[in-house]
Amino acid sequence: MNITNTQPDTRTRTTTDHAPRILIADDQRDIIEALRLLLKPEGFHIETASSPPAVLAAVQSKQFDIVLIDLNYARDTTSGQEGLDLLSQIASVDSTLPVIVMTAWGTVELAVEAMRRGARDFVQKPWDNARLLVTLRTQAELSRALRQTQWLEAENRVLRMDTQVKMIADSPAMKPVLQIIAQIGPSNANVLITGEHGTGKEVIANTLHALSPRSRKSMITVNTGAIPEGIFESELFGHVKGAFTDAKTDRVGRFELADNGTLFLDEIANVPLSQQAKLLRVLETGEMERVGSSMTRRVDVRVISATNANLEEEVSAGRFREDLLFRLNTIEIHLPPLRDRREDIPLLAMHFLRQYTQRYRKNVRGFEPAALQALLSHPWPGNVRELDHAIERAVLMSIGDQIRAADLALRAPRESTSNLDQMSLEDVEAFLIKKALARFGGNISQAAEALGLSRSALYRRLEKYGLS
Numbered sequence: 303m304n305i306t307n308t309q310p311d312t313r314t315r316t317t318t319d320h321a322p323r324i325l326i327a328d329d330q331r332d333i334i335e336a337l338r339l340l341l342k343p344e345g346f347h348i349e350t351a352s353s354p355p356a357v358l359a360a361v362q363s364k365q366f367d368i369v370l371i372d373l374n375y376a377r378d379t380t381s382g383q384e385g386l387d388l389l390s391q392i393a394s395v396d397s398t399l400p401v402i403v404m405t406a407w408g409t410v411e412l413a414v415e416a417m418r419r420g421a422r423d424f425v426q427k428p429w430d431n432a433r434l435l436v437t438l439r440t441q442a443e444l445s446r447a448l449r450q451t452q453w454l455e456a457e458n459r460v461l462r463m464d465t466q467v468k469m470i471a472d473s474p475a476m477k478p479v480l481q482i483i484a485q486i487g488p489s490n491a492n493v494l495i496t497g498e499h500g501t502g503k504e505v506i507a508n509t510l511h512a513l514s515p516r517s518r519k520s521m522i523t524v525n526t527g528a529i530p531e532g533i534f535e536s537e538l539f540g541h542v543k544g545a546f547t548d549a550k551t552d553r554v555g556r557f558e559l560a561d562n563g564t565l566f567l568d569e570i571a572n573v574p575l576s577q578q579a580k581l582l583r584v585l586e587t588g589e590m591e592r593v594g595s596s597m598t599r600r601v602d603v604r605v606i607s608a609t610n611a612n613l614e615e616e617v618s619a620g621r622f623r624e625d626l627l628f629r630l631n632t633i634e635i636h637l638p639p640l641r642d643r644r645e646d647i648p649l650l651a652m653h654f655l656r657q658y659t660q661r662y663r664k665n666v667r668g669f670e671p672a673a674l675q676a677l678l679s680h681p682w683p684g685n686v687r688e689l690d691h692a693i694e695r696a697v698l699m700s701i702g703d704q705i706r707a708a709d710l711a712l713r714a715p716r717e718s719t720s721n722l723d724q725m726s727l728e729d730v731e732a733f734l735i736k737k738a739l740a741r742f743g744g745n746i747s748q749a750a751e752a753l754g755l756s757r758s759a760l761y762r763r764l765e766k767y768g769l770s
């Protein structure tokens with residue numbers, strides 16, 4: 303897992319360290335120093351920030367128990383608007399993080415507005431040391447206790463979720479993924495899910511949605527890679543009758559369908575550059591128009607997106623807008639490939655086994671040791687989806703009540719190379735595709751380029767060979 307703007311895994315939670323972690327934000331150095339002098343000897347672990355963007359970067363990359371923010375910053379030093387906006391932004395990243403605001407003496411209105419927007423408490427400058435300490439300690443302790451239970455509850459909910467999609471994650475490599483899902487699932491933060499082909503990005507999207515209050519509505523999914531450029535805008539934003547030749551009636555687009563819910567933009571790297579600005583606008587302002595209409599509509603949509611491409615690379619290559627990337631990846635969840643979480647293989651295999659024995663009415667109960675060994679040592683270039691298909695096939699091929707290694711038909715890549723001359727043309731094609739996918743970490747664009755195919759031609763083949 304990695305969080306935007308930071309190195310991977312820096313957002314650590316220290317359960318053994320009991321010093322409350324506080325983030326202090328003020329653009330006046332002397333205030334920060336005075337607070338440091340007061341709080342450090344009292345056992346607080348202190349970090350500081352001097353601008354709203356720095357505060358957001360900090361809360362996205364590290365875990366705090368409490369945030370103390372000033373309401374006025376350099377850009378506009380009196381109205382408190384910057385601080386109020388910051389308060390809302392912090393809440394959208396992490397709604398459980400308690401924020402305490404500092405206001406100038408006499409600005410009661412502002413303090414009230416801050417509390418209305420979710421601040422847990424306020425202190426008036428100049429503050430009373432003893433009172434400030436009590437406020438901070440109480441809030442920090444409350445927050446820890448609350449989050450501990452919320453995390454546990456949410457993690458349990460993630461693992462026991464009663465939805466169509468069940469998510470299996472037992473390996474150490476998936477632990478941080480589970481925690482971040484539990485933590486930001488209920489929030490409104492936009493999430494970008496990255497990971498190789500077949501690692502479970504859609505499963506994660508479904509889980510995030512199911513954990514959120516938006517789950518009252520179903521998640522609307524758009525495979526952006528599959529929509530031809532010409533109808534992209536109409537698919538996403540809808541159109542009015544007569545907008546173009548084929549527009550015989552009004553049509554509601556996916557953004558409107560997802561209003562008050564979640565929109566899942568799959569294969570986001572494939573959005574044509576010409577359409578990215580339109581996407582950016584609705585993400586920035588919540589405003590959009592149907593094609594052919596001048597009426598601006600407002601939508602409240604949480605966007606979860608997924609890709610197996612490296613969007614930073616796409617940005618450098620000029621194929622993806624950086625400002626759009628920054629709107630999408632408020633939180634980024636990276637899914638490790640299956641070969642880096644082999645501990646999950648037995649559980650996943652049993653999960654698929656149960657699913658397919660039921661579907662095909664077979665009486666298979668488990669795996670022979672050699673079969674399990676084969677599953678554990680296979681490189682899984684197609685990740686969980688490849689495992690899913692391997693088990694489906696094995697269930698169909700099985701004769702006894704145990705899956706045998708041979709039922710799995712897992713060919714070690716090297717062995718198949720030496721037998722190239724005995725393979726059919728299709729086998730060779732499937733083999734080369736698997737190899738290219740493994741070589742480029744599941745990145746479709748790069749694999750397609752190396753194979754001399756277009757992305758869509760590669761997609762068709764992935765489907766044909768059961769690799770998609």
Ligand SMILES: Nc1ncnc2c1ncn2[C@@H]1O[C@H](COP(=O)(O)OP(=O)(O)OP(=O)(O)O)[C@@H](O)[C@H]1O
Nearest residue numbers: 468469470498499500501502503504505610686687
């Ligand atoms: N953690 C998991 N627990 C249970 N099933 C999973 C898990 N991860 C993936 N799967 C299953 O594996 C298959 C592939 O998952 P999914 O479609 O979410 O992958 P993806 O990363 O979106 O793939 P692609 O990049 O090809 O779109 C699905 O059948 C899904 O149900």
Ligand SMILES: [Mg+2]
Nearest residue numbers: 503504568608
């Ligand atoms: Mg997918």
